[in-house]
Every structure is written in C-alpha cells, then in structure tokens.
Amino acid sequence: MLSSLASNRAKGLCEVDAVTAHALPAWSLAHWDADDDTVLAAMAAEVTRHTGGAARAVALKRWRHARPTRYVDGPAAVRDGGATLVFAGDAFHLDGGRVEAAWLSGIAAAAAVR
Numbered sequence: 001m002l003s004s005l006a007s008n009r010a011k012g013l014c015e016v017d018a019v020t021a022h023a024l025p026a027w028s029l030a031h032w033d034a035d036d037d038t039v040l041a042a043m044a045a046e047v048t049r050h051t052g053g054a055a056r057a058v059a060l061k062r063w064r065h066a067r068p069t070r071y072v073d074g075p076a077a078v079r080d081g082g083a084t085l086v087f088a089g090d091a092f093h094l095d096g097g098r099v100e101a102a103w104l105s106g107i108a109a110a111a112a113v114r
C-alpha cells in the first residue's frame with residue numbers, strides 16, 4: 001500500500017522520529033473519497049507494520065496530481081519549421097515520478113534545443 005516512507009529526521013527536517021509516508025497511486029485513488037480519519041488510521045497501521053514502532057498519524061495531505069499517470073522515454077520535441085517546442089518533466093523519463101527524472105529530463109531537453 002505504501003510507495004515510500006522517508007525519515008524527516010534523516011533528511012534534517014526535524015529532530016524527532018517523524019516520517020512522511022506516501023500511498024501507492026492505486027490505493028490513493030481507491031480511497032480518495034474516504035474520510036481523513038479512515039485514511040490516517042490505515043496509513044498509521046502501515047507505517048507501524050514497516051517500522052515496528054507505534055506510529056501515530058498527525059497530518060494528511062491529498063495530492064490529486066502527485067504523479068504522472070503515463071511515462072514517456074525522454075523529452076518530447078515537436079518541430080514546426082524552424083521552431084522547436086520541447087516538453088520535459090518527471091513524466092518524460094521511464095524511471096519517472098521523482099526529482100532525478102525531472103532533472104535528467106531537463107538536461108536532455110536542453111540538449112535537444114542546443
């Protein structure tokens with residue numbers, strides 16, 4: 001059910017054992033209309049299962065457009081006469097949905113218009 005679990009302490013964001021947990025897109029979609037308490041309880045149970053510590057959920061944020069729904073291999077370039085329009089971002093990399101993918105896609109897009 002979880003797609004990632006990150007320690008905010010390890011990231012230097014806080015000095016307590018707080019984590020940010022992301023649910024898998026399919027799970028999020030299936031529970032989009034569930035009330036906050038239900039989602040928080042399910043997330044806390046999953047974090048407890050993975051960490052072994054008794055997790056208490058304190059905040060919920062729903063990102064409807066958090067991840068691309070489709071991925072493309074490399075930046076998409078559209079050429080029309082002398083003009084070139086290049087699309088880049090985390091969707092334009094097969095290992096997408098992360099900052100690295102957006103970065104690599106941006107580098108490739110810059111090379112495409114050079």
Ligand SMILES: Cc1cc2nc3c(=O)[nH]c(=O)nc-3n(C[C@H](O)[C@H](O)[C@H](O)COP(=O)(O)OP(=O)(O)OC[C@H]3O[C@@H](n4cnc5c(N)ncnc54)[C@H](O)[C@@H]3O)c2cc1C
Nearest residue numbers: 006063065066067088089090091096097098099100101102
């Ligand atoms: C909650 C959350 C946590 C994340 N944590 C991590 C993490 O720990 N590590 C990691 O690698 N990745 C993480 N990601 C993923 C990462 O944020 C994305 O992969 C990355 O930001 C994608 O970069 P991008 O430039 O492709 O798109 P974005 O960062 O989404 O940038 C797109 C920009 O376009 C703008 N925009 C959209 N539509 C228009 C429009 N019509 N006109 C003008 N501007 C527009 C938006 O406002 C935005 O500024 C996380 C994502 C979320 C949602």
